[in-house]
Amino acid sequence: MAVQLTEIDREELRQRYIAERDKRLRSDGNEQYQEPSGRFSNLLDDPYVQTADRDAIHEDVTVLIVGAGFAGLVTGARLKQAGIHDVRLIDKAGDVGGVWYWNRYPGAMCDTAAMIYLPLLEETGTVPSAKYVPAPEIHAHAKRIATTFNLYDGALLSTGITSIEWDAAISRYIVHTDRGDVLRARHLAMGTGPLHRAKLPGIRGLQSFKGHAFHTSRWDYDFTGGDPTGALMENLSDKRVGIIGTGATSVQCIPHLSRAAKELFVFQRTPSAIDERNNHAIDPEWFGTLGTGWQREWMMNFTTLQTMGFADEDLVKDGWTDISLRIRDRVIEKIQAGESPGPETLLAAYEESDDEKMSEIRARVDSIVRNPQAAEGLKPWYRQLCKRPCFHDEYLQSYNNPSTHLIDTAGKGVERIDETGVWVNGVHYELDCLIIASGFEVGTSYTRRNGYDVAGREGQLLSDYWAEGMHTLHGIHVHGFPNMYILGAAQAANLISNIPQNYVENSVAIAAVIAEAERMGSPAVEVTKEAEDAWIELITSNTRGLRGGEDCTPGYYNNEGKPVGRKEQLNSSGHPGGPIAFFNHLEEWRAAGTFAGLTFTK
Helix, strand or coil: CCCCCCHHHHHHHHHHHHHHHHHHCCCCHHHHEECCCHHHHHHHCCCCCCCCCCCCCEEEEEEEEECCCHHHHHHHHHHHHCCCCCEEEECCCCCCCCHHHHCCCCCCECCCCHHHHCCCHHHHCCCCCECCCEHHHHHHHHHHHHHHCCCCCCCECCCCEEEEEEECCCCEEEEEECCCCEEEEEEEEECCCCCCCECEECCECHHHCCCEEEEHHHCCHHHHCCCCCCCCCHHHCCCEEEEECCCHHHHHHHHHHHHHCCEEEEEECCCCCEECCCCCECCHHHHCCCCCCHHHHHHHHHHHHHCCCCCCCCCCCCHHHHHHHHHHHHHHHHHHCCCCCCHHHHHHHHHHHHHHHHHHHHHHHHHHCCCHHHHHHCCCCCCHHHCCCEECCCCHHHHHCCCEEEEECCCCCCCEECCCEEEECCEEEECCEEEECCCECCCCCHHHHHCCCEECHHHCEHHHHCCCCCCCECCCECCCCCCEEECCCCCECCCCCCHHHHHHHHHHHHHHHHHHHHHHCCCCEEECHHHHHHHHHHHCCCCCCCCCCCCCCCCHHHHHHCCCCHHHHHHHCECCCCHHHHHHHHHHHHHHCCCCCEEECC
16 A cells, blocks of 8 residues: 655645644643542452452562563563572562453453564463464463463462562561561562553543443453453443543454444544554464574564664564664665765655655555544554554454444543533533543653652662652662662663563573572672763663654653653663664673672672
């Protein structure tokens, strides 16, 4: 569906992008969202298990891993491989899986190919069923990792942390929980993840609705019928259902709601960009021909191409690599035509490639959606990486169902909610059920998302130390917080297209540091202030990446459209050479065996 654009076309696009952005700009940024309260206070609870009584635990542990999602699971596995067996997981959820434990909405699946998204496939002997796999299969894989590496042993599930404090006298973190536990951890790995605390839209009257209502991360199958495998939600056949939000979650669950509901009203502030998914089954025989080390090869191939690097072959072949390959190839064309290599040529190649890609995505809407008004409302007028790209082959088709109605708010959002329904543009929509698809908190403080703080040396709080932005070495080690390891992406690879690879790579280095400390009998490992400062200077010396910009519609990729200051820059920075450069740097740093920048107390 190639689209040819003239310079006039491109200029008109830029003006349209800015106009659409301006409709959506808000002064409150992340403050527009509400914390769970009132009828939605159950968003802080776990509806999937009945918490069993148990005695409080008072124990020492070599490594306590906070969070049992992929970050915690991969790190636990690497520690076991490194010979550290006294490892304990702790999570407020009733099982492992992280976001894939909480997300059970119909249609939930990965948007990155399973071959690279599901970590430790080789180590667990797992063959994904398809290129993109559904949530139950992802959750089952998380459980398989925990079982393979004996991470269920001693795991404290359905257990929330209330406080963490470093005790210098015994060189351990004292961790208190809501179950009365007191754990003394020699090492503390913080794998709480970027997406686990649900947020609510700041819509006037949200609490006043008298019909049934729930958040997508706590899907109520008792009300809707159906189940996480996608069975028909038969209880909605006589219901008028409204859903607020058209991000990645809505894109996946709306086709299921469209099939089931008597009437479905989709309240949209900003449309998502919907590219083809083209899912297909994975042939086990073909999978069996892959040699040892294939998964890291695939991960590095994807990341290389997705960040406009060079590889002989595109192994994954998806929407993430498509735009990057276009940009890369256009840069080559420009240089061969005599243009000088540099930032201006790269920016021009990016803009031209993105203009064409997004025009194709908008043309795809016209080719699928029969209602011209709905089609126009579903077209994204922004650059592809301003918001999280989506890939689906049933979402746009849902709007051909006469009982599914797109209620486009022209960027303003829902006006208000009353006891019986939703108001948009002065029109009232009566509903029996209201579904909130506003996602998870991104960009709020570390303490708010987790519900507790960490006190390091001399009682220094992590929230205070990071009040003006993160400070780390490699996004992992924090000065003043010995024996603590952050499991994340920021100030490291900052790879957002395949989050688990951040954990896969970082966890090897973390396990090596802990193993070295145990071998030496070192009670404390800490990054020096000089090494931390040098890392901060490096990662802020050059702003890498092309997403964002003056024509971006607000979203969590760009600080909700608010200006990016020093704090936001620190919290979203990565290695200036990109993810591959960071992974190579971290591997060399680990392999050297000296762990430069860290001090091991004798």
